[in-house]
Amino acid sequence: MPTNNVKMMLKYVGIRIITVSLSLIIAILLTVIIANFGGKMDEIARAEIEFNVWETINRDPYYRNLSNEQRKEIAREMIESITRIVGLDKPYPVRIFIHLRNALTLNLGRSMHITSSSGSRQVWLIISERLPPTILLFTTINLIIFFIELFIGLYLSRRYGSMPDRLAVALAPLSSMPGWFYGIFLIIVFASWLRLLPWGGMVDAPPPQDPVAYGLSVLKHMILPILSWIIAYVPIGVYNMRTFFLMFSTEEYVEYAKVRGVPGRIIERRYILRPTLPPILTNLVLILISSWMGAIVTEKVFSWPGLGTLFYMAIGPVTPDPPVVIGIIAIYAYLLAISVIVLDVAYAIVDPRIRIEGKR
């Protein structure tokens, strides 16, 4: 029997991995097609190659003695060889697949003009420089929000109809506005008016040398973004959590436990939290992963130097930078796909019902 079970699970996991990978490939393909702007980005890249070749030829004293014709010939040859190396001589559909292959193998290449702080144009370097601030801010925000929601939600579900419960319901409409929007008001109040907290950014300028002071400075800059998200997303989260727990607390086995005289705390922990925790945790994981994409608008409002700001720069109207865009989305898609698969496998191990579905 156990071997049968394992086989079934492996089959299930295998199917999931294949379907998720297929989705991943198609999602990245779509991104590549959109980001390449119908081949226009390739044109820009080609123009850039041409420009660079002519620049080197005009600058190099070695070519100076040659006649115009000869220089043209040499330029033509150099341009051709470079386009061939980069793969720009291939027809459009083939080029798309070259881009796709590069994105899938996370061979992200070089950006078109965005540079890292050290001046490098390696997309990898640029992204890895911007990722930590985003992860720091949004993981903190989402964890704080999650725990507030969970505990207040649980608390309120026990006191349905009480004063705090009605207050929570009344506050829920606050969530009809996004976090960055509250950010504007918070900046006006705490930065412009009271001058208590910084307008934005991640550390004071110049950054303090002492690591403790540095950390405190970062913390100070995180207060407003965190606060804005708490105002925006905690009310609806508490409301949903409470409703969710309320529905579970009317289940028959919970009622039975209550009748048996099981204390409230134990009911909460064993009878409500335990069965509801898996979907809640899944949700948390997915939210955390997607938060690493950065919140473009929140980062813009608070001038937070994270991935969102980088993304905003990369899609800037004047000078778009498709390699960076593709890079960010590819990494994000990978993270998401991997976590979906991991969660599926974890569920399959924990929950026998899913394995049966896999068989079907």
Added chain:
Amino acid sequence: MNITRKSIQILKTFIHYRSFVVGIIILIMFLALSIYAIIFYPYDHTVKIWNDIKTWEDYPKLAKPAWIKFFTRINELEGTIILDSRVHRFVKAKSSSGGWTYIILEKTFRYEYDVFPSQIVRWLYVNSSRPVYIKIEWIKPNGSVITVFEKVVERGEYYEDLSIESLDFVYTFCNYLKNRFGLEPNYILNGVIVLMSKEDESILDKDMVKLLKGVYKIVVRAETTDPNTDINIKLDIYGTLYGIVGTDENRRDLFIAIVWGAPIALSFGFVAAIVITFVQLFIAATSAWYGGVVDIVIQRVNEIFMIIPFLPIVIMISLFYNLSLWDLLVVVVALDIWGGRLKTLRAMFLQVKEMPYVEVAQAYGASGLRIVIRYMIPRVLPLIIPSIVLSIPDYVFLEAVLALMGIIDPRTISWGRVLEESFNAGALYKGYYHWILAPALMLVLVSIAFAFIGFTLDRVLNPKLKEM
């Protein structure tokens, strides 16, 4: 009869909820505002004047809303004092002697406000076949004369901002102060202060400068050899207050943008929320009803779109392909129908599919499409009406986000556009709060209205919550 009675009864239930009534009232207000906008500000015309610099020439820059004077109790100049010799009556004198023609233009105006004007600008219109010597004098109530212009000019139109720092008369005045008090002011003088302040020791300190109230006089003297010469002057003394909402950095009356934002926000939000919901319903019902390959394909496509991050892709598409707001709506619909909600709806339809009345319909020989549209969707629709209403603010804000990212056609007038412009002008840091708060409060009101209505609907219509 029965139906009307029933609907009255339903309405009565809703009226018990105060938040619902408040939501409805706000919504009606916005509908009225939209109708007002459509009638009084025809769109094409409004877009044209909104983006035309000439229209706003005589409006004060970054003026605050006029009603704040009831709270601050400070008497500030509202709008602009316009002195235009082509329009208003000036004291005009023209004489000639020895082949020379002399023209004098004079005008007085009263300035009794507590606050310095935000800006003083003059235009000079010279119509003469010969060079003209022109001298413009600004005479303050205390009698001191400041020569703001003295030059020989040809035919043409001359504009000068008299409020900046780098002007000849400002330097002259600074030297005058040095001679008189033996001290230089502890800040950099600008034209407005030179032209409008009391000339005692208070002018030396930035925080002490006092405004000189009273009757000001402007005198233009011209000398030329062409007897047909015509000289005109226009002087704008801009205030610090304007209208209900104030003005922006381009002197535009923000009231127009606030009014025009209403129909745009409402229609974008409504259309997006409703179209997306119906497409989702259709796809989910199709997926559930047909099952098999159809279901698998739809589920896989859904998974693909769940991996693609929504906002970045929308921004990228609209940027690269230069879409207008309404083209953008199509993209938003195409990308936003996917996601967790589609899965939830499919699960709901899977239950509906097993219901006896669907089976009966099938037995009668109803086609698949008919069952999906006439039997399955109507069953689920009432349950998701609250979530449709609740999702409208999301799309109103999506428009604002897209505008904030600078990707909506710059000619459009919307709250998001105003927000973006104020943001990019650094209104947050420079303290032009009215510029940010006006569109922001509109967004707050709209979302609060829909949230109130939506949550009430949820409480009344959601049977699961009613049971408890």
